[in-house]
Amino acid sequence: MNHFPLFADLKGRIAVVVGAGLVAERKIALLRAAGARVIVSARAAHPQVLARAQAGGIELRLGEFDPALLDEAWLVVAATNDRAQNQRVADAAEARRLFCNVVDDPDLSSVQVPAIVDRSPITLAISSGGAAPVIARRLRERIESLVDPALGDLAALARRKRSRIRQARPQLRPRRDFYDWLLDGPVLDALRRNRADEAETLLDQALTIATPPPAGKVLLVGAGPGDPGLLTLRGLRALNEADVILVDRLVSPAVLSLARRDAQVIDVGKARGGPHESTQARIHALMVSYARQGCCVVRLKGGDPMVFGRGGEELQHLKRHGIAYEVVPGITAALACGAYAGIPLTHRDHAQSLTLATAHCRTGAAKPPDLASGDGRTRVYYMGVERLPALGARLLAEGHAADLPCALVENGSRPGQRTLHATLGSVVEAARRHAIQSPALVIVGEVAALGMDLAWFGETLRPASSDTLRRLAVA
Template sequence: MKLFPLFADLNQRPVLVVGGGAVASRKTQALLEAGARVSVGAPQLTADLAALAAGGRIAHLAGAFQPDWLDDAWLVVAATDDRVVNAHVSRCAEARRIFCNVVDDPALSSFQVPSIVDRSPITVAISSAGVAPVLARRLRERIESMFDHTLAPLAQLAARHRAAIRAARPDLGARRRFYDWLLDGPVASLLRQARPADAEAALTEELETPQMVPPGSVVLVGAGPGDPGLLTLRALRALNEADVILYDRLVSPDILAMARRDAERVDVGKHPGEDHHATQTRIHGLMADNARLGRRVVRLKGGDAFIFGRGGEELQFLRARNIRYEVVPGITAALACAAHAGIPLTHRAHAQSVHLVTAHSSTEADTLDWPALAGATQTLAFYMGVGQLDALARRLIQHGRDPLTPFALVENGSRPQQRVLTGQLEDLPRLARAHGIHAPAMLFVGEVARLGDELHWFGQHLSERVDATT
């Protein structure tokens, strides 16, 4: 079940809690903190709830649940220890289209109460859709440790000056840069030093300082092989600062989901059958046009931009036009796919060097040194080779590579659907066809590939190896 995240304004709105025990007491207190007008319906109340009722903080509806208790309610929480009663509350609420939470019973609930990190007015909510509350609680504990308690006064300071900020920075990009400065600059530091007056003075001074429109820039970001957990911290920051993201075909949706929500996303991926020269020309034009408008452009590439990613060509284009740029390296596919397949690219007993090779050259203008590649005690890592497996195997064997040399073909490396096919070089094309291996996939050739049979740990492993002694 996928829930729609929602922060509800309950201030001075009537809410019903059914149940008078300890759980109902906790829910009631949280609702009161949100400003709700709470009615608690139950035959008896805990001492805490009774004190709230005596003090006029809540209304007590004595007795068993009655459907008319829902007459004015905006939402309801069922917190009794009787599932039959809770189910009755849920059905009545559903009939009236009132959101209902039944504590610890997702099947009867139309909304869930998340775990909360409270830095009011900043609130972080974590939900497991009610199926793993302990996991949500553990995540909340981790997030609590990430956020300084000065985040609350910083947000309150920004709220007080919101109108002035909008007036001084009417341009959306300039306003974003100001808020970045607010979080990263002297204001936050002064608040951590318990100097709120100085912090406010620094904010006011910055607002009154005339601003120059900064030039646009391009950040070349390596997105890695697809697993969002392999994205570097610097890459994540670039994605959250981007105005425009120009992304390649192999960049996973999970990576794009980590970018700033309002950033413009443009698919510039090269697809089979297209004129790649024309596509690259379009990419150059988009980078330049957006940078000249003062935008922060992220050029997002699968793997690493400097390993068969035309990163050098794009930087040359930018340098020739005096456009500012920087580079954020990514984990290239050879490293990630080998690691996720349990294959060390080097090994003292098997391989003293690694060759990163683009397989396109096996069918285009072939300038590869095949005799050198066919040598032993080295690992070959072929990019973009799925369509050329017949030619790759044939040429390596023709130039002296043992037909029984181990290979590993890693499809969708590092992603949940990863498959690893291992076998012997002479069988490579046949086995790949038999198992329907498709791009994106990395091919590894060399004795280290044999270790994938022993050390594999991630995804599906398909071994078709035949021992040469049998």
């Protein structure tokens, strides 16, 4: 270990920063956040540093650096672009046995400033000892995605209740178990939902009983369209909290690979043409059963669980059975497929409104929902490929033009994405010719044609007819 990790309490103590540019300003901000009294020495100051000094946040001394300025300091930062000046600062600090950080110069530094993940009062620091700061920064980014923002609030609550916890759990092992319960149970859930009073009440109640009961819950998580990079940070944390994962057919293996390795994964996908209602009843039963065993159950759905994902039905079932739940939104297929195909779903010149619809209703009838016709609207149909002939015939019967642009986005955001461009009159035959299969999204409207110019991902299948191509290009 080349450096000894250390967290310094600088509250009310003097830290001297030599230099007043933008780099120095970043160090000043960190020191002020830690409660230090900051004195800045510089020949000239950046406007942001001047503004901070004028607001009374720091003490600014313009002119040449005076080593005597370090006599009362606890920490020194040299942040000038003059290495000889930085060397003088480092020498003056060394003579006074003061730790000194020279920005981007590990050879002159006696202390390094790490990359920081701040969940105050929880602080995580990552350092490469100055050898590879970019690697430390990248590691910080990864850790940021895994550390729950509510952990800071939980730590603050635990600090306030520390004496009560020690009194109620005087033995070390029961006390450790209680802290594990805090991390895994309803207190943290309440803090995530911004319900601090409820969290404190739950903690106080748990201290009055010998052992907190198992805190089962269900997290309804949107996995997005398939690209694991589109999974939300909260969704990633949920996958790493899960004891049991109930996974849909449309969730990509790449997303599922991010889950906790020892989680029990149960495939509850609905097969095409299968008994959907009985499968949904099984999902309801599994959620309730595992939650009542004290498990953290992640119900993992493709796209967003509340957009044609039966999320509402599942929440109603959990509510009826008294199961705690949380919803983690995902990027729904319409947004992802449009973006990855280069199709803006709204556009000031072409589309001022957007309708999301499903080609499947509860009874499985082929008839799509009634939609008001008219220009300036984009229509996006989920699960529309299998019902495409009926859907196209219905829109034509409503009076939409046969040359209205359409796009089918197959496997949106995934490695096998294909985008087929056609018109309302030709889309059924084009989809048959190119063997477009589910999962695929149907986009109908003038904006669909823009994808031929703006596409950036996957394969783009263009219309065979030059007349059609010109029509779409004009759109």
